[in-house]
Amino acid sequence: MSFFSKAATKIIYSANPASNRNNLLWRKLNQLAITYHKAYENLNYDTSTNGENFVVRCLADSGLLKTVFDVGANSGGYASTVREHSPNAEIYCFEPVPEIFAMLSKNRSEANTHCFNIGLGEETKSAEIAVTEGRGGTSSLMIEKTIKAKRPHHIQMVSVIRGDEFLETHSEIEEISLLKIDTEGYEPQVLRGFGTALEKIPVIQFEYGKASIYSKYLLMDYFRDYNSRFRIGKIYPNGVQFYVDYNWNLEDFIGPNYLMVNRDCPRVYEMLKA
Numbered sequence: 209m210s211f212f213s214k215a216a217t218k219i220i221y222s223a224n225p226a227s228n229r230n231n232l233l234w235r236k237l238n239q240l241a242i243t244y245h246k247a248y249e250n251l252n253y254d255t256s257t258n259g260e261n262f263v264v265r266c267l268a269d270s271g272l273l274k275t276v277f278d279v280g281a282n283s284g285g286y287a288s289t290v291r292e293h294s295p296n297a298e299i300y301c302f303e304p305v306p307e308i309f310a311m312l313s314k315n316r317s318e319a320n321t322h323c324f325n326i327g328l329g330e331e332t333k334s335a336e337i338a339v340t341e342g343r344g345g346t347s348s349l350m351i352e353k354t355i356k357a358k359r360p361h362h363i364q365m366v367s368v369i370r371g372d373e374f375l376e377t378h379s380e381i382e383e384i385s386l387l388k389i390d391t392e393g394y395e396p397q398v399l400r401g402f403g404t405a406l407e408k409i410p411v412i413q414f415e416y417g418k419a420s421i422y423s424k425y426l427l428m429d430y431f432r433d434y435n436s437r438f439r440i441g442k443i444y445p446n447g448v449q450f451y452v453d454y455n456w457n458l459e460d461f462i463g464p465n466y467l468m469v470n471r472d473c474p475r476v477y478e479m480l481k482a
Contacts, residue, residue, distance in 0.1 A: 249462040255289050259443040268293035273385050279328050280390040284315040304366035329368040330397040337366045349394045371402035387412045393419030410473045417463030427458050438468035447482030
């Protein structure tokens with residue numbers, strides 16, 4: 209810690225703000241600090257400014273973006289970002305909710321965009337999904353998450369398939385260049401559903417935030433299960449900050465996205481690191 213940081217910390221603690229929590233000035237300063245910290249840690253879901261666009265552009269410019277799996281495609285916003293930088297990429301979009309899938313199919317009608325009205329998960333089955341009302345078609349197979357968050361929603365049945373089973377029935381897919389997962393807490397199940405096929409994927413993007421609390425699968429678990437095979441880091445606007453090892457200070461639940469880069473792909477790691 210620098211001299212300035214030590215001095216500032218001493219001044220703040222000497223003011224004892226914890227004993228003056230009802231003080232209007234301290235409350236406003238606290239809210240300002242929280243807002244600044246969230247912005248500093250990139251709590252930003254705009255793909256054009258939060259670093260997702262940076263990742264896609266780097267991979268596309270390097271000729272490494274050939275086949276993209278967009279799991280939790282919603283109405284096709286992320287696919288649009290991919291298409292902007294890589295017109296010839298094959299994009300496989302997965303959206304299990306029929307009414308959202310209808311929007312996806314309408315928005316993404318290119319010949320090399322393939323839309324599937326199914327979800328990816330750890331088991332091939334029919335499953336209940338919670339579709340949140342008034343949130344742009346947000347849905348989650350983590351029923352508990354939606355109920356405990358007390359969001360207005362309705363439940364419906366959808367089809368789910370393991371990723372490795374999907375690959376077995378689509379022999380035309382020779383590789384997955386980028387696996388992007390945005391499934392509102394269901395990311396661990398999607399990853400496990402690929403089995404050993406996961407080890408061949410160069411780049412995996414997954415969402416991390418408060419939904420991870422309900423999934424009971426934290427960054428600690430990602431590092432435990434995947435750090436030996438992948439380098440793990442958080443996406444920022446101008447690059448990915450990769451971490452050598454897990455540190456519990458990372459568990460701030462400030463999303464939105466982390467990246468895993470296969471250790472067999474050092475070129476990709478060097479290209480993307482901040």
